[in-house]
Amino acid sequence: xxxxxxxxxxxxxxxxxxxxxxxxxxxxxxxxxxxxxxxxxxxxxxxxxxxxxxxxxxxxxxxxxxxxxxxxxxxxxxxxxxxxxxxxxxxxxxxxxxxxxxxxxxxxxxxxxxxxxxxxxxxxxxxxxxxxxxxxxxxxxxxxxxxxxxxxxxxxxxxxxxxxxxxxxxxxxxxxxxxxxxxxxxxxxxxxxxxxxxxxxxxxxxxxxxxxxxxxxxxxxxxxxxxxxxxxxxxxxxxxxxxxxxxxxxxxxxxxxxxxxxxxxxxxxxxxxxxxxxxxxxxxxxxxxxxxxxxxxxxxxxxxxxxxxxxxxxxxxxxxxxxxxxxxxxxxxxxxxxxxxxxxxxxxxxxxxxxxxxxxxxxxxxxxxxxxxxxxxxxxxxxxxxxxxxxx
Ligand code: CTP
Numbered sequence: 001x002x003x004x005x006x007x008x009x010x011x012x013x014x015x016x017x018x019x020x021x022x023x024x025x026x027x028x029x030x031x032x033x034x035x036x037x038x039x040x041x042x043x044x045x046x047x048x049x050x051x052x053x054x055x056x057x058x059x060x061x062x063x064x065x066x067x068x069x070x071x072x073x074x075x076x077x078x079x080x081x082x083x084x085x086x087x088x089x090x091x092x093x094x095x096x097x098x099x100x101x102x103x104x105x106x107x108x109x110x111x112x113x114x115x116x117x118x119x120x121x122x123x124x125x126x127x128x129x130x131x132x133x134x135x136x137x138x139x140x141x142x143x144x145x146x147x148x149x150x151x152x153x154x155x156x157x158x159x160x161x162x163x164x165x166x167x168x169x170x171x172x173x174x175x176x177x178x179x180x181x182x183x184x185x186x187x188x189x190x191x192x193x194x195x196x197x198x199x200x201x202x203x204x205x206x207x208x209x210x211x212x213x214x215x216x217x218x219x220x221x222x223x224x225x226x227x228x229x230x231x232x233x234x235x236x237x238x239x240x241x242x243x244x245x246x247x248x249x250x251x252x253x254x255x256x257x258x259x260x261x262x263x264x265x266x267x268x269x270x271x272x273x274x275x276x277x278x279x280x281x282x283x284x285x286x287x288x289x290x291x292x293x294x295x296x297x298x299x300x301x302x303x304x305x306x307x308x309x310x311x312x313x314x315x316x317x318x319x320x321x322x323x324x325x326x327x328x329x330x331x332x333x334x335x336x337x338x339x340x341x342x343x344x345x346x347x348x349x350x351x352x353x354x355x356x357x358x359x360x361x362x363x364x365x366x367x368x369x370x371x372x373x374x375x376x377x378x379x380x381x382x383x384x385x386x387x388x389x390x391x392x
Pocket of ligand 1: 189248267268269270271272273298299300301302303315316317318319320326330
């Protein structure tokens, strides 16, 4: 899946640059968020306007004189994957040597993202010991190469050195994004629901949604298809499809509609347990006196999911204050496959923090206490555990 993935396509100067236009087109068709950079020699083969039209945004060609203050670091940090296609002998050589004297070479040095190289050159150049030495070095440095293929080359020559076809490169890009959860469809609920009292006020809770978003981000990074039912307004992680909701009722509708289509449901939302029976159409006025608010229970979304005939693997959350005894009861009462319990009054574990100290509880009564970790680390460990359980 390349949908919403931030891919930087770097085009260097070879005749195969024209095929990189098709590659850009395929990636855009699949929903990738594409940026293109071109070296000076690439522009001898294809005009930058061609790529700009396909990508739907301007192409970056220079380190200096652009709108960006520091294009190499900005693009290097932005990209989740960089594809150099075609990658000439010169571009391989610069990267192997760590040279940074133009936009492409500087960007490749400034990134922590994986780099996929699709070499294209004449056979003699590919087979030259210097190029082969560079290739060995690049592989050793952790870069991935695809090709070159055997076939017709520029000037009517035949041999090894042809850039692999754009479709093959797309497959390699998809494989690069495929992680241990690829093929899994997962549903995550996040945020605290808001139950309206009147058009201005609501019954709610302090949940920020950060834990649920970290779980969504981690699942997407591991290659899962991620559906996020959320009442939070945090920035959406790459590759995640969101279903915005506000109330427990709306969250229940979405979760129950989607739950039987997924492999795993992680219900991290802090759902309001009670809502006002009646909602006032206009703002309650102080002068009208103290209103009487009558509350009724909201649907138990989690229980609804575990009761499905074709239920997914279900991970529940329990936010407790004080002892985790209540959480232990929820494992069996709610019929979850795993429960993530935390004491929200613990330092570093409260709502809105970036860290969490959780206890994992299983239906067989076993528990694991995890140390204080960043929410993303908790999320990563949780997916590792779910993977381990589902594969055993
Ligand atoms: N949950 C839910 N629907 C609700 C309330 C909670 O699906 N109406 C889910 C939460 O998303 C969480 C789990 O149930 O995964 C436990 O939530 P929690 O608030 O700790 O438990 P409650 O069942 O509400 O019990 P209590 O508030 O009495 O502790």
